Amino acid sequence: xxxxxxxxxxxxxxxxxxxxxxxxxxxxxxxxxxxxxxxxxxxxxxxxxxxxxxxxxxxxxxxxxxxxxxxx
Numbered sequence: 001x002x003x004x005x006x007x008x009x010x011x012x013x014x015x016x017x018x019x020x021x022x023x024x025x026x027x028x029x030x031x032x033x034x035x036x037x038x039x040x041x042x043x044x045x046x047x048x049x050x051x052x053x054x055x056x057x058x059x060x061x062x063x064x065x066x067x068x069x070x071x072x
Contacts, residue, residue, distance in 0.1 A: 001050045008037050036060060 001007040011034050018026035036056040040047075043059075051059075058067035 003048045004037060004041050004050050005048070007050045008034065008041070011037065 001010060011030050015027065015030040015034065018030060033053075033056070036059070037051070040051055040056060040059060054066070058064065061067060
């Protein structure tokens with residue numbers, strides 16, 4: 001996807017499909033991802049790029065080892 005709005009629309013469609021298929025694992029995953037996307041969009045209203053999974057994860061878990069950035 002090229003923009004965060006496209007990603008949100010795609011995930012909403014996938015969410016509805018997972019609900020109708022009774023795929024609870026996918027529903028849980030998409031619920032969390034959609035919340036992270038909406039939160040990202042709300043906190044960065046002028047940023048339209050589609051954030052990666054790692055970007056979203058690190059916004060929500062900045063102290064995780066994968067997310068730490070060291071200045072050299």
